[in-house]
Amino acid sequence: MKQLRRWARIFGTALLSLGAIILLAIAWLWRDRADPADLTWPEATSTVSEAGSVSVTWFGITTLLFDDGETQILTDGTFSRVGLLDILSLRRITSDVATVNHALAEFRINRLAAIIPLHSHFDHAMDSGLVANRSSAVILGSESTANIARGASVPVDQYQILANGESRQFGDFTVTLVESRHAPIGFGGKPLFSGRIEEPLLQPARARDWKDGVVYTVVISHPRGSTLVQGSAGFIEGNLEDVATDVVMLGTAGLASLGKEYTSGYWAETVLKTGAERVFPIHHDDFTEPFGEFLLFPDFIDNVAKSSGWLNEFALKQASTPTIELLPLGQPVVLY
Numbered sequence: 001m002k003q004l005r006r007w008a009r010i011f012g013t014a015l016l017s018l019g020a021i022i023l024l025a026i027a028w029l030w031r032d033r034a035d036p037a038d039l040t041w042p043e044a045t046s047t048v049s050e051a052g053s054v055s056v057t058w059f060g061i062t063t064l065l066f067d068d069g070e071t072q073i074l075t076d077g078t079f080s081r082v083g084l085l086d087i088l089s090l091r092r093i094t095s096d097v098a099t100v101n102h103a104l105a106e107f108r109i110n111r112l113a114a115i116i117p118l119h120s121h122f123d124h125a126m127d128s129g130l131v132a133n134r135s136s137a138v139i140l141g142s143e144s145t146a147n148i149a150r151g152a153s154v155p156v157d158q159y160q161i162l163a164n165g166e167s168r169q170f171g172d173f174t175v176t177l178v179e180s181r182h183a184p185i186g187f188g189g190k191p192l193f194s195g196r197i198e199e200p201l202l203q204p205a206r207a208r209d210w211k212d213g214v215v216y217t218v219v220i221s222h223p224r225g226s227t228l229v230q231g232s233a234g235f236i237e238g239n240l241e242d243v244a245t246d247v248v249m250l251g252t253a254g255l256a257s258l259g260k261e262y263t264s265g266y267w268a269e270t271v272l273k274t275g276a277e278r279v280f281p282i283h284h285d286d287f288t289e290p291f292g293e294f295l296l297f298p299d300f301i302d303n304v305a306k307s308s309g310w311l312n313e314f315a316l317k318q319a320s321t322p323t324i325e326l327l328p329l330g331q332p333v334v335l336y
Contacts (some may be wrong), residue, residue: 007207009112029231030040033286033298040326041308042230043315044280046331053334054222057107058280058327059124061287061293062231062251065109066220067332071171073141073220075229076124077131079103082207084288091121092110092204095130097292105331112137118231118251119182120144120197123287135335140168140177143196144213174221178243181234182215185254191215191234217270224335228274231283233258233271247335248276248322251283251312256303260310267314273323278335279315281308294329 047055057065059079066073069132079094103109114134117125125145129152132139139149139159149159162168167176182191194209217240218229227247228240233255249270255263284304286295296304315321327333 003185020103021334025060025177032300033036033296036294036296036326038305039296039308039326040312041281041326043328044325044333046328047334050334052224053333054224054336055334056227056249056280056327057330057332058282059072059103059107059330060285060291061119062229062249062283064229064249064282065107066109066173066227066335068172068222068224070111070320071113071173072109073114073116073170073173073175074109074137075111075116075118075231076128077117078114078124079131079291080127080129081291082122087207087288088235090206090208093126094204095127096291097130100130100170101134102125103291104131109135114168114175115139116175116177116216116218117141117145117148118229119215120148120210121193122207122210123281124231126203126210127162131156138168140175141216142214144211145197147197147199148201148210149201157299163236167169176219176221178217178219179236180215180230180232180239181236182212183233183251183254183258185257191232219245227335228270228276229282230270233263233266234284235266236270237265239272243274245276246279247280248274249280249282250311252302252304252307253283253297255307255310261312263307264314267311268322271314272318275319278329279311279321279322281311281324282327284307292330 054068063076063078079100082093115128115129115137125148127151128139130153146159146161162177164179186192193208196213197211220227225246228245229249231251233251286297291297
């Protein structure tokens, strides 16, 4: 028995040592990343919105605020940031109330009509219930997203489950949700944390509890123009054949690992076929950094410099070359 306990202690110590080595290796690799200036994309000019114009403000990941001076539409609404150690150690996480309150006040998000999580992973949807409870906005999405709202005690008239292709009107904005796919960046070609949230999700919860649910392409139309928001770098071939848009917000997370051929197909389906004239990459930032700070993903997670070169190449091959621009963090950019 003593011998068994001795070997158990040795085995346990070895496992702890191995875990520590792995964490140190990840921490070291986490520091190796490109600078945004290496991407060769110009930063879009931040301008004061004129009367009647439609602007967008990017808050990191795929949280985007669309504003025409009367009505505001918010994709995702994630302002909280979750640390790397919290994700790796499977700790329970929760929305950062102070950060959410600060963001809503600082950026005057006070005419909010709709919140649209692009899917239900924590980095897209964890704050949606909190934002809804601090506004009169309606959350649009899947049953999984509705269960996030229910877990946050959002009033039942403030969340709606939409069918594929269904639209809602908010002021002069028309919002249409089209079912898509998550980028296949998990094990075995499947997304991480895939599945559905089957019951109200109460915080705190582990990152893996936010299953992706239904993944959407969101088309936000306005009399002055239209924008397609692709939050995850997944696609369904031919799914957007009938969609024409002026602007594409292009989720790029994972493209480097998926390869140039995959990225070419993704570009063709979301940019080439829709006829977009302007492309803004999103979801290329390290979402473990504090809110308000912009660093690219570490290279071993996603080599953004490599995939950006591919996107430049595809844009130049088009007959009418779309512009690719970086959105400045937290500053409004006029779209049309």
